[in-house]
Amino acid sequence: MVQAAVRTAISCDQGKGDERPWVGRSIERVEDAGLLSGRGRFIDDLGVQPGTLHAAILRSPHAHADILAIDTEAAKRLAGVAVVLTGEQVKAVTSSLVVGVKAPVECWPIATDRVRYVGEPVAVVVATDRARAEDAAELISVEYRPRSAVVDPLGTLAREAPVLHDGFPGNLASDRTFRYGDPEQAFADAPHRFSIDVKYPRNSCTPIETYGVIASHDAAEDAFDILANFQGPFSIHTVIARALKVPGNRLRLRTPPDSGGSFGVKQGVFPYIVLIAAAARVAGRPVKWIEDRLEHLAASVSATNRATTLSAAVAADGKILALDWDQIEDCGAHLRAPEPATLYRMHGNMTGAYDIRHVKIRNRVVVTNKTPTGLNRGFGGPQVYFALERLVQRIALGLGVEPLDVIRRNLIEANAFPYRTASGALLDSGNYQEAVARAIEGGKFAELKARRDEARAQGRLYGIGLAAVVEPSVSNMGYITTVLTAAERRKTGPKNGAQATATIGLDPVGSVTVHVASVPQGQGHRTVLSQVVADVFGLEPKDIRVNTEIDTAKDAWSIASGNYASRFAAAVAGTAKLAAERVAGRLARIAASQLNVEPADIVFTRGFVASRHNPENRIAFSRVAALSHWSPGSLPDDAGQTIRETVFWTPPELTPPDDEDRINSSLCHGFIFDFCGVEIDRTTLETRIDRYVTMHDCGTILHPGMVNGQIRGGFAQALGAALYEEYAYADDGSFLTGTLADYLLPTTTEVPEPQIIHMETPSPFTPLGAKGVGEGNCMSTPVCVANAVADALGLVDVTLPLVPARLAELVRGAEPPPPSGHPIARPARQGDRQLRGEGQASLKGAPERVWRMLLDPATLQSVIPGCQRVDKISETHFRADVTLGIGPVTGRYRADVELFDLEPPRAVRLRGAAEGALGFGSAEGRIMLAPDGRGGTQLTYSYDAAIGGKVASIGGRLLDGATRVIIGQFFAALARKAGGGAAGGFSLFAWLAKLASLFGGRR
Amino acid sequence: MNRLEADARHPVRFTLNGKAVEAEAEPRTLLSDFLRQQLGATGTHVGCEHGVCGACTIVVDDMLTRACLTLAVQVDGCDIRTVEGIAPSPDRLSALQRAFRRNHALQCGFCTAGILMSLDHYLSRHPAPTEEEIRELLSGHLCRCTGYTPIIRAALEAARLATSSEETSDA
16 A cells, blocks of 8 residues: 555656656666776775785686696795695585585595696685795695596597596486477477587586685684675575585675676686685685686686577478477586576577477586586577577578578567567567567668678678577576475475575664665676666665675675676566655655654655645655654654664565476566678688668667666677687697687677667566566677678588688688698697708707717706706606796796607717696707808707697697797807806706797696 | 895885885785785785786786786886776776676776776877777786676777777877
8 A cells, every 4th residue: 555655746746857767777887986986896996905915716627537646745845835735634514515416526625636627626725825836836746647638518528538526427417308289299290300419518607806805714613704706696605615614604795886797707706716715724814816817718608509409390481380499408517506506597598589399408517627507698698599599590590581581480479478489488578570670660771681682792701690689587486406306305394486585784873775685896886776766765875875885794685686687677677666665655655644644645856745636745754764763652653663674575476397397497587689781802811891780679678878887898799709709728728718818709899789679578576667678689699700700601501700711611611731841840749749840050069079068958947947946767767846927927847858769979869758737748949060161060950849738728829939049049048158168068958858848748 | 237135124115006106015915915015005915926827917117017926026116007006086987987886897896906007008109999909908917806808898989989089088
């Protein structure tokens, strides 16, 4: 009753001329002034307790290897080092992270007896500062026995593939089949069947701020206090507490005021929360860890890559009658919580925007020797829509009709909402036909087609792509249980819903505070909430102060809290509105008694609580708001307190999976229709976006500027995924894109402004009518661009990212061999990083003398910069420790070198292997000495090397250059030495150690 | 050139946003870490530590500089400007900062400091830039939130407002 009164009051208020509601306006953000003047408070900007220690993590250079021994003695002896933890110590104070499927498999945040991906933590060093910790990490000696590795999701299922976990026989973590309707009959009856095989690559939205954790442990209460730029979902709080072996109330998890982007990625910080908390417990002091970029790219988290076969049964008119999905999801080396959620997030939406009643799905989850996967903007959507919308284009080609016609023929009818999909999603609202029509009209589709015709007439490569996408938001916390069978679900108990929380507080001077557990990373939640609450109370946004930090020890939160699944606008902002309305309802009663009117006559406007019929009869908002503090005795009996109100809201539509595995995986479903024109350069095969149109129906828009910001940001990331970005691995599991010069992100010169068109069909299921909007373009844009490129080049299959080299292979076939006379370096194994070079040097002294020096280890330390130690094992076998820096990575390597085919004093062949935390590999070289006719020696050398491990991640471009520079410097120094007549001289071993340490040695 | 002891700490003195500052640094300490950890100037952010993302961009002796590719000991005696020095006063924003706020040219704000420094430096020398010039300038900065267009708009708007206000005051 009072709620209704308040609602009427507000809507009445909104009707008056300039008193438009704040919601729906693009007001300036309250967040910006601080961020623009360097006063942001990101995790690494905050002070720490005096005595806080700093952690560095030693990581595996191998994709798959047994750990035979770890020697941490030298590291522990280094001044400033407090503790060094290996898997054994971490295991002693934690338990395994929970794994999302039923299998006898453990998942630790650090390798225990085996490493399974490049970058997997092997040891944690805790010292007085980060530099000391890194110094010490380099002193740790790890003995590995490499195993063969597998990186391909199909390859990992092969009989001969190496098995990662005994508990996942055949590397298969889960295999489930689903059937909705009668797909077999539909396929049997249909006149057409179309099929597509897709390999969706690995990529990540890579926030510019990396992970950060500050952890402390109170031994007296056995309680942890952790600050981390974690983003939720807070279901992970349970996982962390269990791993740290404490009840939830002894894990206080807090977030900093600002977070430098996440896009899902910072969910993946949680294994490091466990690791650093364990380190803090062992060290007995607070420990801080800030991830660096190499660590982030190589080993933080990634979206899943997926191999999909999708078939459609299609009627003669293009109507899709049934779909048959076969998805193989690659979750990397460990199945980390909440995986395999990426695969099941879309489970209700496997028919996209289309009315398809018969669906068959086989979902397999596999493990490979790559970084474990987790949340990433779009979460499962890009993988699904790439297959579905590529197939739609394939159907159009096959039937000889326009892709747009196939889309239109299959869209869900406007009068069908709320529409229950075959696999169980309840699509809340929409008018897809109208949205498509508006986009075609507003985006000038006909003109774009004319543009294509014109370009093609001129012989240019121009293509058009389309994509229609349903964007789910507000995840059902129960969708992941679809991976279990109905019987297994009955055993574990029901999981469903998505509790959102909001708290409204009124202080003794009547000013308003809002707290939510939404953990924004730049989305402007504080601003939007100030608008929502200002509207309810008749105040201005600047009167409302919003706090979005979370502290699990004090704040209202649930497992669904956090910033993911685009749940803010739909769920959190709506819950804040409900909480404000509840307080407003009580304030209305109080004001009514003071103003001597009925509560239904009360309106909140311009800072006053007033009588609707007699606006002069009013009282200042702050006065009514403060009354609960100062004079609770004068409140009407039924008003209750107005000091603080917390509302929990969960939509009843989010039910658990039913016995037929139908699941309403998300609450809201926005609609996106994109089309674009691309032109591909005939010479370089570079793809340029000529025009991009994106139509969004995300329900009620709360802040147009921020909605467009989300669309543009998602579009730019999706463009990166389409054209540039891939977490690339060599076949041996080496990670090849460890810097932002190798993992290419789009910049200002690549990202055009998309034309954004809006339509607003409010969601009937959310308090504000809003739906999520942030992830849609990550789902629609990659496939839209791929469709356009396929159209431009007349290709049947395209694989992301659409880098020129890949397109060249598709268009022109494999690169032909070079003309004769130019030797080509052929990798010893596919995916190896091959480096070759040759050179010469002039030295004083006859070849015989040079030869003796070459074999004398005593002279080496003065010759090789960074050479700590040389041991002569035999006349032709040496070992050495060398420290070397290449580009951004400096590391210690242990080199092992043998000499062959000795022809004193003329020639020798050398073979070496080296290994360090930064890499491993092998090198072979030949050195020849000849008298130069003036009493000196002419030395010529050539080398051929293969590398793997972390150093491979920084890119061949740096390695090649660094090699030449280092070897050049070495010979220059050597020549100086020889010329100076010093006791030293050139040493064969010095050269080789340098070389081998640079390239490392493959075993 | 001075030869510095690797294991020793050396005094580093320079001007930071118009004020003299002094602290000690090991030779290997990066300028980005020195600013943030020794001087508490945390407005300059570290995003990649290999010179690609541009978040740590500052101005050293009138030159745009990646603080993560500079050693603290290199800037002894220099004049340094960081994002903390852009605003005319703590409670006011510069025209460029205001244009950023109006155009929603930032979301998480982590990359923003570097972008502001590049633009502030560039616009003071090129008061009437074209969109292409701004895009070229900012291609050395990575932003994952905004899709860049609002940043370009803000820069052009700030330039336009600065030029028109100069014309007005000249008139």
